Amino acid sequence: MLAQQLKPLDQSVTLYRRMLHFWELHLRAADPDLRQLADIHNALCRLEFELQPQFLDECLHNLNLRLRQAEQLSLDLPLPLWAGNALADFKATAENQP
Secondary structure, three states, rough: HHHHHHHHHHHHHHHHHHHHHHHHHOOOOOOOOOOHHHHHHHHHHHHHHHHHHHHHHHHHHHHHHHHHHHHOOOOOOOOOOOHHHHHHHHHHHHOOOO
């Protein structure tokens, strides 16, 4: 049963890493297609929503990197909802600390 539960997560991790490679490929193109980069960002955000409960640090790192890279191209990418929710959770936890 545990193997069946892990399999979809493993597939999502594999897909996520491949999408990150596509991001890098499109970013390094001679004339990056900004619409394609935005589409890849949106796909990565959907995967991060699923993966961030287990891999929050990696997802935040990759999101931050993408946003900085996009900014260098004057591409304005949205901050995903999952990142805002994670911040709200951290703020609530910090407020409840003695």
